[in-house]
Amino acid sequence: MxxxxxxxxxxxxxxxxxxxxxxxxxxxxxxxxxxxxxxxxxxxxxxxxxxxxxxxxGAVVLDAFLALSEAGPEQDMALPDTGDLEADLKVVMRATVAEFADPAFEAPIRALNTEIINDPALAAQYQEKLAGPVDEAKKERLRSAQRAGQLAAGADLDLALELLYAPLYQRWLLRSGPLTPQYADALVDAFLKAMGPDIDASTH
Amino acid sequence: MxxxxxxxxxxxxxxxxxxxxxxxxxxxxxxxxxxxxxxxxxxxxxxxxxxxxxxxxGAVVLDAFLALSEAGPEQDMALPDTGDLEADLKVVMRATVAEFADPAFEAPIRALNTEIINDPALAAQYQEKLAGPVDEAKKERLRSAQRAGQLAAGADLDLALELLYAPLYQRWLLRSGPLTPQYADALVDAFLKAMGPDIDASTH
The missing domain is CATH 1.10.10.60 (Homeodomain-like)
Structure with a gap:
């Protein structure tokens, strides 16, 4: 032929x-x-x-970002799990803060967010294809912490992720405050106080 | 003449x-x-x-919003202070959630946010003219709670406001979850755990 x-x-x-x-x-x-x-x-x-x-x-731009994350191995989404929730979250949040503070990421991520904010269909796609799987990987780490007694057993994990990430997201989006390693640590500390095990119920 | x-x-x-x-x-x-x-x-x-x-x-739209809030008396910004921080915050957060869930507010507030996100000069104006004074009024209520021993004396009040409001803002902006009175209450509960008085230092 x-x-x-x-x-x-x-x-x-x-x-x-x-x-x-x-x-x-x-x-x-x-x-x-x-x-x-x-x-x-x-x-x-x-x-x-x-x-x-x-x-x-907006749909092209979303897929352009998805193609980037598909290029890496599946495990890239998983959060570190050394058994120490506080230490692991501080590593992750310091890296996240540094990423948001990086001018190279600034323009495209801000552009994508603007589209998502103003296009409910794109928001749904983003939720299904990118935010959903990433959030699920983060929740896996939080469930592991629940099993280890480091997080309240009954914690609402959607609310937990919002408490951890939304302050940083808002501060970046509105440019309303500095993005520093100290800020990352303060967020994790507040998160652990809010979502830590109930004192009576804790076995530690 | x-x-x-x-x-x-x-x-x-x-x-x-x-x-x-x-x-x-x-x-x-x-x-x-x-x-x-x-x-x-x-x-x-x-x-x-x-x-x-x-x-x-964007600058016209921002001033159009500012003119609306200037029409009301200055005290409108103040948060209720009955002496019961939890009850007061639940009233405020339920009202805030209802406002964000109201379709009549949806289009103009989303439009203004989109402009602010993409225009650093407008973001600075917004911070100075609107967000700053509103945040200061909220902090006044939190300082009152600190004096009453209902909030940690050393709490970072910028971080405190972010913990309370940013999850709601993000959920509304990304349409990533339901905006309900239950959600408002859950936010206040998490906030009080994160920012409540240290157990050793509490006099209650």
């Missing part, structure tokens, strides 16, 4: 080119000026190719 | 008309479609009149 271009493989190549173009352009020009036209031109495809797979600019 | 139009009074009338037009239009068409042209047309002024006082659409 004659060699023919493989349509599935070509599709995959176009898809990758589009996602790479979206990531590059968002860093270069910011989200507001980013257009489907610019992504198509950079990726060397037609606009219709993009619209066949994605309904909006 | 002949009656002449008073320029200061005319300016004040134009200013009010512009802010009213901005509030009306944002509710009718949403923030994305709102333009300086549309505000000028509705207010019966020229575009240049608007640009003389405000550098951007």
């Amino acid at each position: 004659a060699k023919q271009p493989d349509p599935a493989r070509r599709s995959q190549r176009s898809r990758q080119a589009i996602l790479t173009a979206a990531r590059e352009l968002i860093t270069e020009m910011g989200y507001a000026k980013l257009s489907i036209e610019a992504i198509a031109a950079r990726a060397g495809v037609g606009k219709q190719t993009i619209y066949r797979w994605w309904p909006s600019k | 002949a009656k002449q139009p008073d320029p200061a009074r005319r300016s004040q009338r134009s200013r009010q008309a512009i802010l009213t037009a901005a509030r009306e239009l944002i509710t009718e068409m949403g923030y994305a479609k709102l333009s300086i042209e549309a505000i000028a047309a509705r207010a019966g002024v020229g575009k240049q009149t608007i640009y003389r006082w405000w550098p951007s659409k």
Whole structure:
């Protein structure tokens, strides 16, 4: 049989080119000026190719981020579990604070958040594809702490994650305060007081 | 002397008309479609009149909100203080949750937040003119609770306000969970555990 271009493989190549173009352009020009036209031109495809797979600019950007996280091994989502909840959370929160304070992450993450805030359908996609699995990995660590008696057995884990992460998210989003390692530690300390084992029920 | 139009009074009338037009239009068409042209047309002024006082659409919208809160008496910002911190905070947080869950507030508050998130200069203005004074009023209530021994004497009040409000803000912004009176109460309970008086130091 004659060699023919493989349509599935070509599709995959176009898809990758589009996602790479979206990531590059968002860093270069910011989200507001980013257009489907610019992504198509950079990726060397037609606009219709993009619209066949994605309904909006926001949807392309979300998938561009998802492709990044899919590149790493599945275990990357898991939180460290040395048996010491406080120490593990301080490592994680210090790293998270440093990431949010990094100018290289600033533009694309802020752009993605702006889209999610204003597009309920994209918010649902983000929740299902990215935030949901990440939160589930974090809850696994909290359940381990519950089994070890380091966290209240009846703690609401959705509320627990919000207490730990939402103050940092808000401070970053509104630029309302400094993002420092001390702040990360203070968040973990407050979290542990709020969600720690009840004193009567504790076996430690 | 002949009656002449008073320029200061005319300016004040134009200013009010512009802010009213901005509030009306944002509710009718949403923030994305709102333009300086549309505000000028509705207010019966020229575009240049608007640009003389405000550098951007976001700045007009922020002042439109500020004008609303200035209309009320100064004490409106103060939190209730019956002497019972838990009861007072549950009243406040249930009201705040209800406000965020109200569709009438939804569009303009989300629009304003989007602008603030993406415009550091506007974020600074918002912090100085609105968020700062409101936060100060809230801290007054927390200081009263510290004096009453209901809150840790050494508590970081910026972090305290974030713990109380940021989970609600994030849940509303990302539409990531239900906004209910039960949620308001759970937030207050977690806050009081995190920020309550140290057990050794408590005199109660």
